[in-house]
Amino acid sequence: MLRTNQSFLSYLEQLYNAQQRKEDIIVKSFPKGKRLLVQNENASKIMLIKDGITKCFFTEENEKEYILEFLSKGEIVGEIELIRKVPCLCSIEAMTDVTVYAISIPYFTSLLKTDIGLNNLLLEVFAERIVNTSSRASYQQLYTTEYTLAKLLELQSKQEIEISREDKAAYLGITIRSLNRALKSLGHSK
Amino acid sequence: MLRTNQSFLSYLEQLYNAQQRKEDIIVKSFPKGKRLLVQNENASKIMLIKDGITKCFFTEENEKEYILEFLSKGEIVGEIELIRKVPCLCSIEAMTDVTVYAISIPYFTSLLKTDIGLNNLLLEVFAERIVNTSSRASYQQLYTTEYTLAKLLELQSKQEIEISREDKAAYLGITIRSLNRALKSLGHSK
DNA sequence: ATTAGGAAAGGACATTTGTCCTTAGCGAAT
DNA sequence: ATTCGCTAAGGACAAATGTCCTTTCCTAAT
Numbered sequence: 339m340l341r342t343n344q345s346f347l348s349y350l351e352q353l354y355n356a357q358q359r360k361e362d363i364i365v366k367s368f369p370k371g372k373r374l375l376v377q378n379e380n381a382s383k384i385m386l387i388k389d390g391i392t393k394c395f396f397t398e399e400n401e402k403e404y405i406l407e408f409l410s411k412g413e414i415v416g417e418i419e420l421i422r423k424v425p426c427l428c429s430i431e432a433m434t435d436v437t438v439y440a441i442s443i444p445y446f447t448s449l450l451k452t453d454i455g456l457n458n459l460l461l462e463v464f465a466e467r468i469v470n471t472s473s474r475a476s477y478q479q480l481y482t483t484e485y486t487l488a489k490l491l492e493l494q495s496k497q498e499i500e501i502s503r504e505d506k507a508a509y510l511g512i513t514i515r516s517l518n519r520a521l522k523s524l525g526h527s528k
Numbered sequence: 529m530l531r532t533n534q535s536f537l538s539y540l541e542q543l544y545n546a547q548q549r550k551e552d553i554i555v556k557s558f559p560k561g562k563r564l565l566v567q568n569e570n571a572s573k574i575m576l577i578k579d580g581i582t583k584c585f586f587t588e589e590n591e592k593e594y595i596l597e598f599l600s601k602g603e604i605v606g607e608i609e610l611i612r613k614v615p616c617l618c619s620i621e622a623m624t625d626v627t628v629y630a631i632s633i634p635y636f637t638s639l640l641k642t643d644i645g646l647n648n649l650l651l652e653v654f655a656e657r658i659v660n661t662s663s664r665a666s667y668q669q670l671y672t673t674e675y676t677l678a679k680l681l682e683l684q685s686k687q688e689i690e691i692s693r694e695d696k697a698a699y700l701g702i703t704i705r706s707l708n709r710a711l712k713s714l715g716h717s718k
Numbered sequence: 719a720t721t722a723g724g725a726a727a728g729g730a731c732a733t734t735t736g737t738c739c740t741t742a743g744c745g746a747a748t
Numbered sequence: 749a750t751t752c753g754c755t756a757a758g759g760a761c762a763a764a765t766g767t768c769c770t771t772t773c774c775t776a777a778t
Contacts, residue, residue, distance in 0.1 A: 480590065
């Protein structure tokens with residue numbers, strides 16, 4: 339649920355340190371609450387999270403939010419949009435202060451065409467995401483809220499994140515009211 | 529919903545015709561109803577659909593099915609499991625008679641490490657799948673059944689597939705009973 | 719300490735969805 | 749044509765979820 343990717347982070351640190359001109363990859367910071375990417379807008383950079391925690395979420399036309407995943411160290415954002423040449427599918431918001439490696443589009447494009455190591459790393463990331471997203475879609479449809487909430491709480495307790503009730507509800511795709519009921523029936527009344 | 533990929537198909541036809549030893553890629557057939565991959569079993573080949581229509585679905589522990597997508601010409605299966613080195617996440621079943629290019633694991637692995645063209649094709653496929661799966665997960669959670677059913681019917685009418693009621697329900701993650709109700713309220717009573 | 723304002727939690731009702739069982743519809747065999 | 753048997757559709761009730769509004773709780777100001 340809180341995704342990280344140490345090998346991708348190492349790979350990018352290497353690229354960052356190796357560059358002569360310090361223009362292809364720069365380090366950027368986002369304070370808590372700021373958005374790294376905004377849904378429907380064009381991404382100006384590909385970013386790889388160096389530190390901090392973000393949430394990746396859709397805002398549907400009916401104003402409801404749906405959180406896809408929580409992204410942390412070593413996770414990349416904006417690359418899907420570049421590959422498919424479309425505006426941002428979802429927003430990425432800093433849940434803590436965040437720093438990123440911001441990679442220029444032309445540089446990243448050239449890497450895509452030449453660097454098989456990057457390609458392999460990306461394939462692994464994508465494979466992982468497909469597995470997560472699709473298996474979550476499946477069990478959220480087919481199981482009760484209580485079951486999926488229990489799974490979320492379990493995952494949360496294994497990691498160090500603090501997830502607000504709003505975010506829990508948005509992750510489960512339910513209302514706060516339903517979340518409260520489910521929490522109560524799981525004995526997490528407080 | 530019915531996914532196809534002409535460029536990947538052309539790419540593979542080229543590889544198939546180019547091979548000296550006719551062992552790396554062979555053509556295989558599956559009659560309607562047969563499974564190309566079975567959930568939780570290990571895939572012995574990577575397959576690319578040459579002709580026919582398949583469905584890709586999870587079977588959850590509570591016996592319910594959830595259809596992720598319908599795959600046709602040029603779509604690849606088994607590659608995610610290879611990349612992540614895990615057994616099949618879902619089953620792929622032939623909805624019509626199907627023929628595939630079956631690629632040996634060692635050959636595909638070597639292509640992954642050397643062929644940037646294949647890597648780029650795969651990245652595009654993966655990006656597409658992530659977009660589809662995640663945006664579907666989002667609106668299935670946040671919109672009414674009627675809305676998503678209407679979307680399914682619309683997509684179906686644009687393509688040439690016949691989808692049974694069971695499969696429609698499995699695609700929407702709802703029961704047949706709910707599907708019937710939704711169909712009636714949309715005026716598709718028959 | 720008291721009170722006012724605002725946000726979070728919960729009650730009540732409406733709507734949706736699932737389960738279970740009955741009824742209707744259809745094809746095959748006689 | 750009639751009946752048997754199976755499958756699909758729908759009714760009735762139960763459970764789950766959403767909406768709306770009231771109540772409770774917390775904080776800050778006096």
